Amino acid sequence: MVSQSLPQAGAFGEHAQSAPWLERAHEWVVTVDHKRIGLMYITYSLLMLVVGGVEATLMRIQLAVPDAHFVSPQVFNVLFTMHGTTMIFFVTMPILFGFANYLVPLMIGARDMAFPRLNAFSFWMMAFGGLLLYFSFVGGSGLYGAGSAPDVGWWAYAPLTAKAFSRGHSTDYWTLALLVSGIGSIGTAINLVATILCMRCRGMTLGKMPLLPWLNLVMAGMVLAGISPLTAAQLMLCIDRYLGGHFFDTQAGGSAVIWMHFFWIFGHPEVYILVIPAFAFASEIIPVFSRKAIFGYPIMVAASVAIAFISFSVWAHHMFAVGMPSYGNAFFVLTSMLVGVPTGIKIFNWLGTMWGGKIIFATPMLFCIGFVFQFLIGGLTGIMVAAAPFDWQLTDSYFVVAHFHYIIVGAILFTIFAAFYYWYPKITGRMMSETLGKWHFWLFLIGFHLTFDFMHIPGILGMPRRIYTYLPGRGWGIWNMIVTIGVFFQIVAVAIFVVNLIRSYYRGEPASNDPWDAWTLEWSASSPPPAYNFAVLPEVKSRRPLWDLKHPEDPDWKYE
Amino acid sequence: MRRKKEPHLAFPSLMITLSSIPSAVAASLVIHVRPSTPSIFAPASTPADEIYRLAIFVLAICMGIFVIVGGLLIYATFKFRLRGKDDGREPAQIYGSNQVELAWTVIPVLIVVVLFLTTARVIHSVEDARAPAGAIEVTVVAHQWWWEFRYPQYGVVAVNELHVPVSNPGDSTPTYLTLLSADVDHSFWVPQLAGKTDIIPNRVNHTWIDPQSIGVYLGQCAMYCGTQHANMLLRVYVESRADFARWIHQQRATAAADPPGEDPAVAAGRRVFETTACVNCHTIRGTIADGRFGPDLTHLMSRETLGAGVVPNTPENLRRWVKNPDAIKPGCDMPAMNLSPQQLTDLISYLETLR
Amino acid sequence: MSAIPAPISSPEREWSLPSRGKTGMLNLILAESAIFTIFVISYIFYLGKSLSGPTPVEILHVPILDTICLLSSSLTIHFAVAALRRGKSKAFLFWWGATLALGLKFIEGTAADWYQMIYRENFSIKTNLFGTTYYSLVGLHASHVTVGLIGLSLVFLLALAGKVKQQHAERCEVFSLYWHFVDAVWVVVFTVVYLVGR
Numbered sequence A: 001m002v003s004q005s006l007p008q009a010g011a012f013g014e015h016a017q018s019a020p021w022l023e024r025a026h027e028w029v030v031t032v033d034h035k036r037i038g039l040m041y042i043t044y045s046l047l048m049l050v051v052g053g054v055e056a057t058l059m060r061i062q063l064a065v066p067d068a069h070f071v072s073p074q075v076f077n078v079l080f081t082m083h084g085t086t087m088i089f090f091v092t093m094p095i096l097f098g099f100a101n102y103l104v105p106l107m108i109g110a111r112d113m114a115f116p117r118l119n120a121f122s123f124w125m126m127a128f129g130g131l132l133l134y135f136s137f138v139g140g141s142g143l144y145g146a147g148s149a150p151d152v153g154w155w156a157y158a159p160l161t162a163k164a165f166s167r168g169h170s171t172d173y174w175t176l177a178l179l180v181s182g183i184g185s186i187g188t189a190i191n192l193v194a195t196i197l198c199m200r201c202r203g204m205t206l207g208k209m210p211l212l213p214w215l216n217l218v219m220a221g222m223v224l225a226g227i228s229p230l231t232a233a234q235l236m237l238c239i240d241r242y243l244g245g246h247f248f249d250t251q252a253g254g255s256a257v258i259w260m261h262f263f264w265i266f267g268h269p270e271v272y273i274l275v276i277p278a279f280a281f282a283s284e285i286i287p288v289f290s291r292k293a294i295f296g297y298p299i300m301v302a303a304s305v306a307i308a309f310i311s312f313s314v315w316a317h318h319m320f321a322v323g324m325p326s327y328g329n330a331f332f333v334l335t336s337m338l339v340g341v342p343t344g345i346k347i348f349n350w351l352g353t354m355w356g357g358k359i360i361f362a363t364p365m366l367f368c369i370g371f372v373f374q375f376l377i378g379g380l381t382g383i384m385v386a387a388a389p390f391d392w393q394l395t396d397s398y399f400v401v402a403h404f405h406y407i408i409v410g411a412i413l414f415t416i417f418a419a420f421y422y423w424y425p426k427i428t429g430r431m432m433s434e435t436l437g438k439w440h441f442w443l444f445l446i447g448f449h450l451t452f453d454f455m456h457i458p459g460i461l462g463m464p465r466r467i468y469t470y471l472p473g474r475g476w477g478i479w480n481m482i483v484t485i486g487v488f489f490q491i492v493a494v495a496i497f498v499v500n501l502i503r504s505y506y507r508g509e510p511a512s513n514d515p516w517d518a519w520t521l522e523w524s525a526s527s528p529p530p531a532y533n534f535a536v537l538p539e540v541k542s543r544r545p546l547w548d549l550k551h552p553e554d555p556d557w558k559y560e
Numbered sequence B: 001m002r003r004k005k006e007p008h009l010a011f012p013s014l015m016i017t018l019s020s021i022p023s024a025v026a027a028s029l030v031i032h033v034r035p036s037t038p039s040i041f042a043p044a045s046t047p048a049d050e051i052y053r054l055a056i057f058v059l060a061i062c063m064g065i066f067v068i069v070g071g072l073l074i075y076a077t078f079k080f081r082l083r084g085k086d087d088g089r090e091p092a093q094i095y096g097s098n099q100v101e102l103a104w105t106v107i108p109v110l111i112v113v114v115l116f117l118t119t120a121r122v123i124h125s126v127e128d129a130r131a132p133a134g135a136i137e138v139t140v141v142a143h144q145w146w147w148e149f150r151y152p153q154y155g156v157v158a159v160n161e162l163h164v165p166v167s168n169p170g171d172s173t174p175t176y177l178t179l180l181s182a183d184v185d186h187s188f189w190v191p192q193l194a195g196k197t198d199i200i201p202n203r204v205n206h207t208w209i210d211p212q213s214i215g216v217y218l219g220q221c222a223m224y225c226g227t228q229h230a231n232m233l234l235r236v237y238v239e240s241r242a243d244f245a246r247w248i249h250q251q252r253a254t255a256a257a258d259p260p261g262e263d264p265a266v267a268a269g270r271r272v273f274e275t276t277a278c279v280n281c282h283t284i285r286g287t288i289a290d291g292r293f294g295p296d297l298t299h300l301m302s303r304e305t306l307g308a309g310v311v312p313n314t315p316e317n318l319r320r321w322v323k324n325p326d327a328i329k330p331g332c333d334m335p336a337m338n339l340s341p342q343q344l345t346d347l348i349s350y351l352e353t354l355r
Numbered sequence C: 001m002s003a004i005p006a007p008i009s010s011p012e013r014e015w016s017l018p019s020r021g022k023t024g025m026l027n028l029i030l031a032e033s034a035i036f037t038i039f040v041i042s043y044i045f046y047l048g049k050s051l052s053g054p055t056p057v058e059i060l061h062v063p064i065l066d067t068i069c070l071l072s073s074s075l076t077i078h079f080a081v082a083a084l085r086r087g088k089s090k091a092f093l094f095w096w097g098a099t100l101a102l103g104l105k106f107i108e109g110t111a112a113d114w115y116q117m118i119y120r121e122n123f124s125i126k127t128n129l130f131g132t133t134y135y136s137l138v139g140l141h142a143s144h145v146t147v148g149l150i151g152l153s154l155v156f157l158l159a160l161a162g163k164v165k166q167q168h169a170e171r172c173e174v175f176s177l178y179w180h181f182v183d184a185v186w187v188v189v190f191t192v193v194y195l196v197g198r
C-alpha cells in the first residue's frame, strides 16, 4: 500500500483554533462548508433533543400516578404539542440532515454540496423556525400573556386551530415555524438530490454508490414530494387565520377532514423520511462490523425506492376512525400492510449481512443490533394498527404512542447514536470512549424497554393519548409508573452520552483516518477532513473502493 | 489488519434483556382484567367482539413473525460473533442471492394477502351493518367536554350517561348511534362495546353497539379536543329491558315549574337559578330555563356523576361544582357564578329536587 | 493503520454527470407542483360547497387575452435562450424583453380583475369558500408570476448593461424552466377555475 498523507487542516481549521472566540463564532455563522453546516445541524438538534426530552419527562411525571397535580391541563397540552413538534421537526429531521450534509459529499468523493449557499440558507431557515416556535412561550398572546405556546397537538386538527377555538397567537407561531422550517427542508432536499446526482466522483455510477447516499437520495425525493403538501396546508391555515379564509372553517362549510388528509399526505411520508436515513446508517455500519459486504445491494436500493413510492398511498391509515367508507378503509389497509414487504426485505438483508460474518460488538454495532430488533417489533405493531378494525380500538390510545416511539426512539434514535459513535472519529479526529459508550447503550436499552414496552399496555386497557390525567381504579396506574421510571434511565443514558461527546473531544484517544477498517471514501480523507475534503478527487471502481485498495488480490469490482 | 477484540461480558445480558420483551408483551395479553378496566380484550358487544377475534388473529401472526425473525437475529448475533481465537482473516464476502431474496419477498406477500382478506371481512361486517327493526336510535352530540344523548324515538335527552337495553341473541335490540359535534373533533370510544368513531363538526358519522351483558361500561372521548379532553368521560349503562323502559319513563317527565307545597328553600333556590345566568346555558324542561350551551339539568339527580364523569354526584360535589367548576375541572366552559353561601345552599336544595 | 491514499484518478475514462442547475430547478419544480396540487385539490373539493353566494359563473370572466399572453411568453423566452446560445445579444434582448412585457400584461390583467371584484363587486377572500379557494389558487400562481417577473427584469437590466454573454445561456435556460413551469401551471389553473369550475 502506498501512503500519501494529506494536509491536516481540519473542519475546525487550524487558524480557527487560535482566533478569538468572536471571530471563530463569526466564521461558523457565515460558513458555507458542508461539514460545518452539518455540525451546526447536529449541535442544534442535540440541544433540541434535551428540550424535547425535558418536556417528555415533565409529562411522564404528571402521568406517573392517577389524578396528579404536577402540571395544569393547559400546560400539559402545551407540553405534548411542543414535544411532538420539536422532536419531529427540530430534532430528528435536522439531525438526519446534518449527517447527510456531513457525509454525503465525503462518501461520493465531492468537495462540497452542489449549492453551498443554499445549504447555509436552509440551515438558518430551519434554525429560525425552531426559535419562532419557542418564542411563542413569550409572545403567544402578547408579552404579558406569556406561557401560551401552541396546544393543538402536533397534527393541529381543524377546527381546533380556527380563531374561535385558538385565540391569541400560539397557533400562528406553530404554523409559521413549520412553514419556515419546511422551506429550509425543501432547500436541503434540492441540494441533496443535485449533489448526489451531479457531483459523484469518477467511476461512481448509481450502481456503485454506497447505500448511505442512495438512501439519502430517496429521502430527499420524499421531502420534495412530502413536505410540500405540508407547506401548502400551512399556507392555507395562515390564509384562514390572517386573511379570514374558510378552508378549515367548519362554520362556513369548510371541512375538518380535508385538513386531516393534507396533514397525513405529508405526515405519513414524513415518518419514512425519518426512518430511511436511519436505514442508511445501519446499512453502512452493519457490514463494517460484520466484516462483510452488504447483502443484496440492488435489492436494498429497490426496496427503499418501493417503500418511498408505497408510502405516498397509505396516509389515511391515520384516519381509520373518521368514518371513511368500507372500501376506502380496506384500500388503506392493503397499502399499509404492503409497506411491510419491502421493509421486511431490508431487515432480512441486514440479517443476511450478519450471517456468516465476524460480528464485532463495538458500540456502533450494539446500537445497530438494537435497532434491527426494535424496528422489527415497532414494524409489527405497525401491522397491528394497520388492520383497520383493530385500529378502531388502538388509534388515539397509548398503543399508538408506543408503536411510534418504538420506531422513532428504538430504531431511529438508536441508529443516530450508532452514527455518532461510528463517525465521531472522522469528524473530530478522536475516538469516543467505548466504556462510556457501553454504559450509554445498556442504560438506554433498559430505559427504552421499560418505557416503551410497557406503554402498549395502558393502550390496550383503554387509555387514550393526550390526556393530562386519569381517574384511579382503571388499572392504568401501575403501568404508567413503570413507563415513567424508564424515562429516568434514559435521562442518565443521554447524559452519559453528552459527557462522552464532550470529554472525548478533549481527551479521547486520537483516531487514525480509518479506525474501523471500513470501505467507503470518507475513510480515505484525513480525520478530521480538510475543508476541501480531498486533495485529489478520487476515482472508484466498485462500491467499496477501500476494500479494493486493501485487497488488491481480491477486489470487489471483479464481482459487481 | 488491526482488529480490536471486544469483551463479551455484555453478551449474556443482551440475551436476557431481549428475551424479557416478548414476555412483557405476553403479560399484557393475559393480565387479569378488572371490571372497571375498559380493556379492549374484554369485549361485551358485537363490534368489539369481532374486533377482538381479529386482534387475536393478527397478534398471533405477528407473534409468529417476531419469534422467527427475532430468533434468527439473536441466533446470528450469537453464532457469528468474532471469537477469541480468530485467524484475523476477513470472512467470505457474499454479495447476495436472488433465490433467497425471492423467498423472503413472496412469503411476506402471502402473509399480507391473508391478513388483508381477514381484515377486509371484519371491516365490511362492522361498517356496512344495517339497523334491524328493533334497533334503538340515539343521536350523540359531543360538546367541548360533555356528551348529549338524544333519543328521537322517545323524546328524551340524556347527558354524559348513555342508557341502552341489553340485546339478547335471537331477539336483538342493538343501538345505532348518529354522531354529531357542536364544536371541534371528538371521538366516541367505549372499548368493551365498540371501536372508536370520530365525531367531526359539519359531518355525520355512525356507529353501533349490540351489548350482550348487563353492566356499566366506561369509555371516554379519544380525540384531543382541547383543555379538558382528559375529563370528557363517558358511561354506558346496559340495562334489562324493564329497567330501560323505567328509565325512559322517568326521563320523559318534566320538572314542575311551581309545585304546590314546596319547601321554601327549594323555591328560593329556583328563584336564584332563574334569575342567574344559569338559564342561558342550561335547560330544565318545564321551567323558563332553555339554554343549550350546557347540559340539560332536568334530571340532574338521576346521574351518578357530575361534569362528564369527573366526580360522583354527591351533594358536596354538586355544591363545589356550582361554586367553582374550575376547581374540579380546570378550564371547563362553565364559569363560577360568585353566589353567596346562602344562595348556594338554596340553589343546591333546588337542584336536588331534579330527579 | 496508516493513511489510506486517495485512489489516483485516470483522466482517460470519460465521466459526465447531469447539470447541477437544471437538476436543482427540476427539483424545485417537483416541490412546487406538489404545493399547487394541494391547492388545486382543495379548489375542486370545495366547488359548489359555499354556503352563500356568489358562485363562479356569476362573477368570473374568462381571461382569454391574458392567457394568450402568458402562454406565448413561453415561446419568446425559448427564442431568447436559443438566441443567446448562438451569441446573438440583440435578438436575446428583444425576445427577453418581449417575455417580460407579456408577463407584465398578464399580471396587470389579474390585478385589474381582482380590483374589479374586490372593490366593485364586494367579493373577497372572506366572502365564502369559493372566494377563499379562488383567491388562494389564482393568487398563489400570480405570486409565482411575480417572482418570475422580478427575475426577468433583473436579467433584462443586466442585458441592457451588456453583461449577459453567451456563457450565461445555461443559467438563462435554467431560469426559463421556471418560467415554462409557471405557464404550465396556468394551463391547469385555467382549466380548473375557468373551464371545469364554471
Ligand code: HEA
Binding pocket: A271, A272, A274, A275, A317, A318, A319, A336, A337, A339, A340, A341, A343, A344, A345, A347, A375, A376, A378, A379, A380, A382, A383, A385, A386, A387, A391, A394, A395, A396, A400, A403, A404, A407, A408, B065, B069, B107, B108, B109, B111, B112
Ligand atoms: C418514524 C417511523 C415510522 C415507521 C417506520 C412506521 C412504520 C409503520 N407504521 Fe407507523 N407511525 C409512526 C411512525 C412510523 N411508523 C408515527 C409517528 C405514527 C403516529 C403519528 C401520530 O398519530 O401522532 C404512526 C402511526 C401509525 C398508524 C396510525 C395509527 C393510528 O393513529 O391509529 C398506522 C396504521 O396503519 C401505522 C402503521 C405503520 C406500518 C404498517 C408501518 C410499516 O412500515 C412497518 C413495516 C415493518 C414491518 C412489518 C416489520 C418487518 C417486516 C417483516 C419482518 C416482514 C414480514 C412481515 C409481514 C409480512 C407483515 N403507523
Ligand code: HEA
Binding pocket: A049, A050, A052, A053, A054, A056, A057, A059, A060, A080, A081, A083, A084, A085, A087, A088, A091, A092, A153, A154, A155, A401, A405, A408, A409, A413, A451, A465, A466, A467, A487, A490, A491, A494, A495, A498
Ligand atoms: C423524534 C421523535 C420523538 C422522540 C425522540 C420522543 C421521545 C420521547 N417521548 Fe414522545 N412523542 C413524539 C415524538 C417523539 N418522542 C410525538 C410526535 C408525539 C405525539 C405528540 C402529540 O400527541 O401531538 C409524542 C408523544 C409522547 C407522549 C404522549 C403524550 C400524550 O399523548 O399525552 C409521551 C408520553 O409518555 C411521550 C414520551 C416520550 C419519552 C419519555 C421520550 C424519551 O425517549 C425522551 C428521551 C430523552 C430525554 C429524556 C432527554 C434526555 C436529556 C436530559 C434531560 C439530560 C439533561 C442532562 C444533561 C444535559 C446533563 N411522547
Ligand code: CUA
Binding pocket: B142, B143, B144, B145, B185, B186, B187, B221, B222, B223, B224, B225, B226, B229, B230, B232
Ligand atoms: Cu372530546 Cu376529546
Ligand SMILES: [Cu+2]
Binding pocket: A267, A268, A271, A314, A315, A317, A318
Ligand atoms: Cu403512517
